[in-house]
Amino acid sequence: MTTMTAALGRLRTVRRTRTTNARRRESLTALGMATPAVVLLIVFVVVPLALTFALSFTDARLVSPTPARFVGLRNFTQLFQDPVFFKSLRNTAYFAAVVVPLQAGLALVLALLVDAKVRGVNFFRTVYFLPVVTSMVVVSLLWTFLYRQDGLINHVLSALTFGHVEGRDWLGDPATAMPAVILMSVWQGVGFHMIIWLAGLQTIPAELYEAADLDGATRRHRFRHVTWPGLRATRTFVLITITIQAFGLFTQINVMTQGGPLDSTTTVVHQAMRTGYEQQQTAYAAAISLVFFVLVLTVSLVQRFLTREKD
């Protein structure tokens, strides 16, 4: 199959080299069409990324009467002695470690629930997707209210357990603040990945299921031997997008807790914003960002490697 496509491709190439003129025209047009996107990506991604790298070795401030100087590794040595940085790393890892499997798993359950051919699935798909369309800022404000000591969640808990569960100030307690943020984040984001899983489910040929049914497979078997292998590509995509999203945790923290109480919700991006923007320590924040970038890169590569290996 592959050789045939390649042969066809070669044939096409041969045909297309009718005139060098036509080829030159094709190259020029292609270049013209690709240029806007490439230029914009260079200006707004590549250059700032290079700047992050460069600034992290200087003492640049957001505003300063004196020009920035090269200071070598000073920001990094300072960073690795900063207890808040380690707390931020730990919290970010904690958030990602819980959110990635939880959100991916729950999204799959939802996708399976709305993949059924019953009346009203469209309605349920829509409802599960509603929080995704709602902005994280709005969701964070709303849940700040729900999580209050006298808020809706405590009232519901108390009603469901007939007053046996004592409410608490979920965001004000170092033990529950991060779990509260996690729960809310999953609530907001899970619908998106449900749709991705659903897209994956719908690419699995119906014949495979029919064959499995003929073999008398149970639902569990069907899932393990047809559905799960059929979702391999989707799995990689879901995993990597949730991971990158989880590592970038910021908006919720900024609106709801500002990293507190007792640094229990500070994250790497939150710390970078606090030091770089509020405290004007641009260079220090660049160093944090650089470490963060390396971290995300490593995790994505490891994930790629792990998911590739099973091919």
Next chain:
Amino acid sequence: MTSFLKHLGGHAGRVVLALVFALPLVFMLVSSFKPDDQIFGDLGSWRAFLPVGALSLDNYTGVFERVPAARFLLNSVLISSITVVLGILVNSMAAFALSRMRWPGRKLVLTAVIATLIVPFETFALPLVWWVNQLPLLRVNGFHLEWTTGWMDTYQVQILPFVANAFSVFFFHQYFQSIPKEIDEAAIVDGAGWFTIYRRIVMPLSGPAVATVAILTFLPAWNSYLWPLMVVQSEELRPVMVGISYFFQLNVGWGQIMAYSSLITVPILALFVAFQRSFVNSIASTGVKG
């Protein structure tokens, strides 16, 4: 019998989950019509989710008296829609060149574009603030144009950094590859140029991909928060999300906050509900398959 029970169980599960996802939003919308003391009073019962009691539009009029919310909405509509239109144009053109045309360096460019996918925006947001301050800006001064420096506090600083998007390029690329290339050849034989193929043939065949990219560009543009928080200071350029975060800090009542939240959420929800079938189908049909 058991299958009927299973069916029923599945449905019960769906309904319970639907409540979990919908009730907080219902609460938001319903509370936006209630006075503050009633919002708190209703918390203990189902009334919290029902439009009962002293309902009024007071919270909404309060919002409009307090801040230029209409201006914020207009700004966000403008910023999001220009980002979407430019994004579709720029990214689909690049994807077309990368997927259907042959030119030296194509592979390299494709790899480089996809590599930028894993760079989280947060890692370079701060240096980007410094960087946009160095960019040249053409501005109108009286009756003539003049060049100055610095994009801070403008519309374009909220738009242009988000136009080119590696994910959109990648997405169009995948979709374009599923359209048979023989079409191009036939068109070329008929004397059509590449841009005509792009505009007259490939793009009209890519409706679902355009829809998906449009939605996936619109949502983050509408919801953007971190970036405008840093680069926009003028009230007349402020988008809705920064607007609500500022509004929240004015120590207004929760009713008004719920009203503002509903105001910036409900139109998007309505749009989504109206287009949800084609949206879900477009993602499913284009198949984000990694």
Next chain:
Amino acid sequence: MVFRTRRLAVASVAVAAATALVAGCATGSGGSTSGASGDTLTLWTHNAGNSAELDVVKKIIKDFNASQSKYKVELQAFPQSNYNDSVVAAASARKLPCLLDVDGPNVPNWAWGGYLSPMDVSGSEVPLSDQLPSTVGRYRDKVYAFGFTDVSLTFFARTSVLKKYGIRIPTMAKPWTKDEFDSALAELKKSGKFEYPLEMGTGSLGEWYPYAYSPQLQSFGGDLIDRDGYKSASGTLDGKDAVEWATWLRSLVTKGYLAKKSGVDPNKDFLAGKSAIHWDGSWNAAKNAAKLGDDLAIIPPVDFLHGPRIGGASWQWAMSSTCSNKAGAQAWLKFSRQTKYFVDYARATGTIPATDAAAEQVDGYQPGGEFSVFTRFAREYAVVRPVTPAYPYISTEFQKAVQDILAGADPKDALGQAAKDIDNNLKTNNHYAG
């Protein structure tokens, strides 16, 4: 071929034009580049959340715009907690408005960073020499800002409540001692009438923390930084006295005297009788007096051994260094310096008028008036926050330390970390030379 290429060119031009259009819109409506466009000057203020204060600013602007035909001032108000960040961001882009207000302790940093321009307001109705010293923002012997008012910290309580529980009502001659204060709180807590007898605004954000708590720290004998040269915080912010203060603060929470995080509106809670003693700014005095009448007790700060202390310097007006129309900015600043505006400002904000002439006209602040005690607090107890460009950094570190201590962090560790971070910041910034 030519035709097709042309079409491509047309499309590119269309994209470029759309971009240019956006750019045009931006300047068409924004126009705040370099703080003024022609004779129209932009003015930023932090008080979007305080409509009474904002109304006075609006009034001065309106009067100024009507008083002459050359200049026009346009107002933009921010919520307080985002204001400083917005100013810093605008300063980094050299896009500050011509006129802006600045919180007193930030004047040295903003002057050092080159945001502000020294001003010359000689010849205005009210001379600077008439003002309370804390209401004039100076850095390196130049005047960068002035305020219409100052504020004082104070305790509010109900005389009837204190009497009921046998608590002495202190005076400036004999303020509460630490032991007296602690036993008063214990008594109030024991009554069971108050979930938290003491209210100190622990749910607030930002500058309230150093403003409200660093005077208590100073009364214990500590400080934010060693004021001799402003070179180090270690040994001062985390010294023995400071740790003693922090331990005491934490004990208020553990003993149930003080909420770890108070409600959104502490003053409302106090007036509703939820708390008995409220550590607050003098800005709520008029409101409290109107509600409680004679029952309102205005109580001087506790003497924690090193004398009662309050903070000095409030919000002040300044002119940006990048202002393209400094003559217009000076004109506004001079215009605003009329006694009637000092009076309006003080009335609207319920704060201490910056001049005696204005105090004569503000109810309660005349000599012997019920609020004139605040003027005496300001003269006798006020300590300005450290006059160093490092102040904004010190402030954020102190905020975090106090929040952590209230939430249960070890007092010595929290202060130690803050002191270490501040010293590091001073060192890496070359002690803000330049």
